[in-house]
Amino acid sequence: MAEHSASTLESIFTRQALQYMDVFPIALLELTDNGEITQYNTAWADLMELPGDERNMVEYVHQEDRSLWRQALYELRHRPDISFNQRLRFVHPQGELRWFDISLKRRDVRFYLVVNDITQHKRREIALQASQRSALSLLDSMPGLIYRGRNNHDWTMEFVSAGCLQLTGYPAERLMDSHDCTYNSLIHPDDADYVWREVQYALSRYQPYELRYRIRCADNSIKNVWEKGVGIYSDSREVLGIEGAIFEIVTP
Numbered sequence: 001m002a003e004h005s006a007s008t009l010e011s012i013f014t015r016q017a018l019q020y021m022d023v024f025p026i027a028l029l030e031l032t033d034n035g036e037i038t039q040y041n042t043a044w045a046d047l048m049e050l051p052g053d054e055r056n057m058v059e060y061v062h063q064e065d066r067s068l069w070r071q072a073l074y075e076l077r078h079r080p081d082i083s084f085n086q087r088l089r090f091v092h093p094q095g096e097l098r099w100f101d102i103s104l105k106r107r108d109v110r111f112y113l114v115v116n117d118i119t120q121h122k123r124r125e126i127a128l129q130a131s132q133r134s135a136l137s138l139l140d141s142m143p144g145l146i147y148r149g150r151n152n153h154d155w156t157m158e159f160v161s162a163g164c165l166q167l168t169g170y171p172a173e174r175l176m177d178s179h180d181c182t183y184n185s186l187i188h189p190d191d192a193d194y195v196w197r198e199v200q201y202a203l204s205r206y207q208p209y210e211l212r213y214r215i216r217c218a219d220n221s222i223k224n225v226w227e228k229g230v231g232i233y234s235d236s237r238e239v240l241g242i243e244g245a246i247f248e249i250v251t252p
Contacts (some may be wrong), residue, residue, distance in 0.1 A: 018136075024054070027115035031057055035073055035111065047117055049093050058111070062089035062097070076106040144247035147183075151203065151231070151239050154182035158241070167225070167248055169218025188214035188222065190213065203239050204232045212249065225251040 020043035021028045030039040035057045048060060061069045065088045072084040084104040092098055099122040103114040140162035148159040160172040174181050187195055191213035202209035211227045227245025 005129065027117070029057070029115070031111040031113060033077070033109045033111075038110075042132070044115065047115070048090070060090045062091055065089050070105055073111065076104065076111065080106040131151040142245070144245050146245050148241060148243040149183070150241050151199070153184060155184045157183055167223070167246065186215045187215070188216060199229070199242070203242075205235070206231065206233065224251070
């Protein structure tokens with residue numbers, strides 16, 4: 001009779017624990033020592049599915065991330081004082097790829113897992129990266145130099161397109177955030193004051209600027225260039241930087 005009562009009491013506490021877990025909007029799971037799912041809340045069921053009997057968590061993990069998952073279980077078995085925090089790819093039973101930030105902790109002979117779904121964020125990140133690669137590819141295909149820089153006497157460059165090499169003879173990386181090879185050092189000394197003065201005049205009026213001047217290239221040749229640029233301003237109309245394009249003036 002006492003044994004039956006203890007079993008009943010354990011069942012009641014288990015149900016209460018599950019109800020408490022269901023309060024959380026984030027997925028919570030309890031796993032056995034070998035990673036089989038024993039308890040989960042409704043947030044996990046909404047994310048993936050209702051696990052069948054003896055469903056092992058590794059079955060949800062993307063093939064390429066399974067070694068990382070198994071390594072985490074192994075390390076936590078030997079060092080239960082630590083936790084495993086990682087971003088892993090999971091695969092929904094219907095085949096959809098998901099990205100989860102997970103936190104795994106071991107206690108006694110059980111693992112406790114917190115799963116945060118970041119799939120939408122990751123999809124936006126991937127789409128943005130693809131868009132940026134496309135835009136960068138377009139900029140790099142331009143025959144001139146596309147730039148974004150600081151409004152200082154060195155014309156320090158924060159971004160320079162690949163067309164820099166064809167125009168100046170220097171690779172784009174050489175001019176970015178450089179102290180020994182600034183864009184101002186390329187401008188012909190007789191034109192440097194003119195460039196500074198005209199840009200500052202346009203910026204003070206929040207207008208675009210258009211310039212023609214000479215630059216000295218890596219091979220010491222002189223080129224005539226045409227530049228069109230605009231200022232970048234804060235909400236308080238403070239100049240944050242400049243951006244524009246520079247092309248060689250080809251005379252017949």
